[in-house]
Amino acid sequence: MRALTFLVISCPCALVISIPLTFFGGIGGASKCGILVKGGNYLEALSKTGVAVFDKTGTLTKGVFKVTHTAPVDGVSEKDLLESAALAESFSSHPISKSLREACPDLDARRASDAQEIAGHGVKTQVDGHTVLAGNARLMESEGITYTAAEGAGTIVYVARDGQFLGSILISDEEKPTAKAAMQGLQAQGVRTVMLTGDTPAVAELVAKDLGIDEVHAGLLPADKVEWVEKLLGQKPAKKELAFVGDGINDAPVLMRADIGIAMGALGSDAAIEAADVVLMDDDPAKISLAMRISRKCMTIAYQNIVFALAIKALCLILTALGITNMWWGVFADVGVMVLAVLNATRMLNVKQYQ
Structure with a gap:
C-alpha cells in the first residue's frame, strides 16, 4: 500500500x-x-x-498622409505638379501614394503606364508619353536631376518630368x-x-x-x-x-x-x-x-x-x-x-x- x-x-x-x-x-x-x-x-x-x-x-x-504644401518651380503650376505626382504614383499602394491621389481625385489613371517602383527611392512612370519621377532626394540624385532641396515636418516628394525638376510636395503624417x-x-x-x-x-x-x-x-x-x-x-x-x-x-x-x-x-x-x-x-x-x-x-x-x-x-x-x-x-x-x-x-x- x-x-x-x-x-x-x-x-x-x-x-x-x-x-x-x-x-x-x-x-x-x-x-x-x-x-x-x-x-x-x-x-x-x-x-x-x-x-x-x-x-x-x-x-x-x-499612416494617413495629407498634402500640406506644394513648391512648384517657376513656370510650373501647382495643378501640373500635383497631377504629375499623382499619376506617377497611381499604381502604388504606399500611403504616400494614396495621399497624392486623394489630392487629385478626378484623374484618369489610364494616362499612366509602365510604372516601376524603386525600393527606398520612389516611382518611375510613363505619363502621357513623358517619363515622370516621384520620390525622395535619393531618386533625384540617382537619375542625375538637379533639384532644390526642401524642408518641413513631413515627407518631401520630389517630382521631375523628362529630366526636368518640377518641384516638391510636403506630405504630413499624424502620430x-x-x-x-x-x-x-x-x-x-x-x-x-x-x-x-x-x-x-x-x-x-x-x-x-x-x-x-x-x-x-x-x-x-x-x-x-x-x-x-x-x-x-x-x-x-x-x-x-x-x-x-x-x-x-x-x-x-x-x-x-x-x-x-x-x-x-x-x-x-x-x-x-x-x-x-x-x-x-x-x-x-x-x-x-x-x-x-x-x-x-x-x-x-x-x-x-x-x-x-x-x-x-x-x-x-x-x-x-x-x-x-x-x-x-x-x-x-x-x-x-x-x-x-x-x-x-x-x-x-x-x-x-x-x-
Whole structure:
C-alpha cells in the first residue's frame, strides 16, 4: 500500500496539465485584448524583451498622409505638379501614394503606364508619353536631376518630368494617440526603444523627440533596417530578446530576423502579418507593453505551479516513505494539486487591458 501511494503521488499530472494550460490561458487572455500570439514560445520570449525597435509610418503614426504644401518651380503650376505626382504614383499602394491621389481625385489613371517602383527611392512612370519621377532626394540624385532641396515636418516628394525638376510636395503624417503612452509603458518596464525609418532625419528626430524614443536612425532602406537590427541584436543585454514592430511589406525581412516580430494587423500588409510572431489586431502600439505584462504574468503563474506541485509532491513522498501518510494523501498530492494548479492557471484568462 505504501508503494502504491508513493506511485500515485509521483504522477506528474499537475505539471503536465497546468503548465500548457497556463500558456493557453495567456494566449487566450491576450487574444481577448486584441493581441494574437502565434505560440507559447513567443509568449515566453515577450517576457524577456529588453529592446523594442519600431518602424515609423503606419506603426507609430497613423499612416494617413495629407498634402500640406506644394513648391512648384517657376513656370510650373501647382495643378501640373500635383497631377504629375499623382499619376506617377497611381499604381502604388504606399500611403504616400494614396495621399497624392486623394489630392487629385478626378484623374484618369489610364494616362499612366509602365510604372516601376524603386525600393527606398520612389516611382518611375510613363505619363502621357513623358517619363515622370516621384520620390525622395535619393531618386533625384540617382537619375542625375538637379533639384532644390526642401524642408518641413513631413515627407518631401520630389517630382521631375523628362529630366526636368518640377518641384516638391510636403506630405504630413499624424502620430497615433497612444504612441507616447506605448513608449512610456515600455520604458517603465526597462525596455530600450529604438526607431528605424526611411523618412528624413529631420522628421524622424521630431517624432522621436515628441514620443520620447531613446534612439533613432533615419533615411534607411529596407536592407539598412536589417543591418541595424543585426547590430542591435549584437548589442542587446544577455538573456534579453529584441522585438521589432512594423506594418509594411518592406518590414517582413526584419520581422523574420528579430527575436520577436510584432505586426500591425489592421493596416499591416499580408507579408508583415505572415512574418510576425505577434499581431496587434487594432494597430494600437500601447498593446505591446500590455502583451509584455501578460507574458510576465503567464511566466509567474507557470513558475508558481511548478514550485507548488513539486513542493507538495516532495513533502508527501517523504511522509509516505516514512509510512506517515495514506492513500488519501496520495490522491490529494496527485488530483488535488492538479486541480489547484489548473485553477491557478485559469487566472490568465482574466486580463485587464490597461493596468
